[in-house]
Amino acid sequence: MYCYRCNGALDLKKDSCSRCGADVRRFKKIVYASNRRYNDALTKANARNLTGAREDLLASLHLYKKNIPARNLLGLVYYALGEPAEAMKQWSISRDISSGSNAAERFINSMQKNMRELNSENNGIQMFNQALLNARNGARDMAIIQLKKVVSVHTNMTKAYNLLALLYIEAGKTDQAEKMLLRCLEVDRGNDTAVRYLKALREAEIQGKTRNAGSVGDEERDSLIIPVRFRDYGSYLSNALYILLGLILGILIAWFVIVPGRVEQRLGKAEAEKLSYEAEISDLQQRLASAEVTTAEAETTSGEEDDPTVKPDDGPIERMPDYPVNTRWVPNQNDVEQGVVDVNAGRYAETVNEIFRVDQSNLSPTNQMHYLNIISLLFSEGVYQRMQAIAYNYFATADYEGAALYYDALSRLHPEGPEFRSKAGQAYEATDDKRTAANRYWQTAVLFPETATGRDAIYRYVMLTGNSDVPQYEGEIPLEYYRQPLSYSDIVSKIGGPDD
Amino acid sequence: MIDFEEELKKFKPSLEIDRTEDAVLEQEENDMVDLMIELMSEYRTNQ
Structure with a gap:
């Protein structure tokens, strides 16, 4: 025992504190x-x-x-x-x-x-409080359900037994109320509330007031409506199992229901795109065919007035023979691949005959790349020399049309060389195609004025046309127009070419 | 006979575990010793 004033230890035999002297x-x-x-x-x-x-x-x-x-x-x-x-x-x-x-x-x-048990206890308390609130608010059935759960887990919670018994009594279920009260008294023998309720029940039972004929039916109904199956608050394993099963079920639903729908939707989109591309390709092919027809008609109706290299007073010149229209060539991958096969098989002439008549602007970017690759292959395989030999042979055997064709092709392959244009002019002159011949001489003279071939071309032009001089090209010719083979189409568009 | 409404009022909500600390802090308990000290102090003051 300690002093109430100084908290010092007290001698039980003395009436005062030995430390502070206080009366104790x-x-x-x-x-x-x-x-x-x-x-x-x-x-x-x-x-x-x-x-x-x-x-x-x-x-x-x-x-x-x-x-x-x-x-x-x-x-x-x-x-x-x-x-x-x-x-x-x-x-x-x-x-x-x-x-x-x-x-x-x-x-x-x-x-x-023991936190798990503590949490379980706390859950029981919270549920009891909620049940009490529900009972006060009139939701007595809900309160009974909650209290039954509470007492099934927390078997020593006497307040819950008593409240549940009270609700049973109010509902006329005296047997169940008595059962709850007895269980409460097993925990706490001196629980005055339970004793009082039990006493009231017994008195009512004796008087036969509380029990009626419907009580048994109510009990049966209660056992039917309320499932007597309680879950332990700490059953985390079962909760995890339920969540896992839910996840698996969700994945299966997604796999068998959602994914096929998405795939079908994508396939539909791809099919629609394919159809639109096919329609576009068909439209472009039609436009290409009509453009070719229009070009052919324009070439037949256009006269020599479009040729800037021929003087108006040159007199009637025969119409330039057109190259055969290349109707077989369709700028698609198969033809280019066939060209590659021909080159690899050594069939250079066949390849060249087809390829050099193709206008690159009509090719797709992929085919243009293949086209240039094939030209490169031809160079590397010596086709250049072979074409030269063929052109020479044609010329030597007086097959001037063939020679003109090959020399024009060679001038495309090798635009920096003036001799092919000049030779082409000579071939056209031999076939009596004076207009085209004058054009080739003029090209040679304008593009290569400093070379011997260029000077020879001037002489031939003058001799063929009867003009005293070669007409100059208006403006300065950029070097790249004839130095770079790939820009040859630009030369053609500016000053004319074999196909003009 | 049991009066349900009256009996229901006697039930009080149980203290929840996470409210224990607050309940300890709110506790103001005076015992007989406090009363005795207070009386003795008053007695001395009056003298």
Whole structure:
């Protein structure tokens, strides 16, 4: 025992504090009274009269609030009555009063170690509070369901038993109410509420007022409506299993229902795109065919007035023979691939005959690339020399049409060489195609004025046309127009070419 | 006979565990010793 004033240790045989001199007679009487109530409570607690023990312990603490054994026992009683939070509260206060060798410290640690049980207890308390709220709000059926769950898990929660019994009594289910009250009294023999309810039930039973004919039917209905299957709050494994099953089911639904729909939708889109491209290709082919026809008609109707190299007073010149219209060539991948096959097979002449009549502007970018690759292949394989030999042979055997064709082709392959244009002019002159011959001489003279072939071309032009001089090209000819083979179409568009 | 409404009023919500700390802080408990000290103090003051 410690002094109430200085907290010094008291000698129980003396009436005053040896440290501060305070009179402790009344204080000792109060403490003794508190201890007596504690002893009574302990006896009642041992007899499982928890409510009586709680009342004694509360009285003991009202006398002396620092009675540590009484406070710790009160916590235990609360815990046994299904009130773990109240128990924690009492033990926490006890620990604050005396932090030494206090049993409250052990109780608190024990509870905090078992968090799962603590959470389960808390869930039970929350559900009881909710049930109480529902009962007050008139939702008694819901309250009964919740309380049945609570007492099935927390079998020592006497408040829940009593409230459930009260609701059963109100619903006329006296048998079930009695059952709950008896279970409550098994936990707490001194529970005055349960005793009072039970007494009222017994009296009513004797008087035959509370039991009626429909009570048995109500009981059966209750057992039918309310499933008597309770779930433990701590069944995390089953929860995880349910979630896993849900996920698997969701994935299966997505796989068998959603994915096929998406695939079908994509296939439909691809089919629509394919049809639109086919329609576009068909339209372009029609436009290409009509453009070719229009070009052929324009060439037949256009006269020599379009040729800037021939003077108006040159007199009638025969119409330039057109090259045969290349109707077989269709700028598609197959023809180009066939050209590659021909080159690889050594059929250079056949390849050249087809390829050199193709206008690159009519080719797709892919075919243009193949076209240029084939030309490169032809060079690398010596077709250039072979064509030269063929052209020479044609010329030597007086097959001037063939020679003109090949020399024009060679001048395309090798635009930097003036001799092919000049030779082409000579071939055309031999076939009496004076207009085209004059054109080739003029090209040679304008493009290569410094070379011997260029000067020879001037002489031939003058001799053929009877003009005193070669007409100059208007403007400066960019070097790249004839230095770079790939820009030859630009030369043709500016000053005319073999196909003009 | 049990009066349901009256009996229902006697039931109080249970203290939840996560409210324990607040409940401890809100606790203001006076015992007989406090009363005795207060009386003795008043007695001395009057003298």
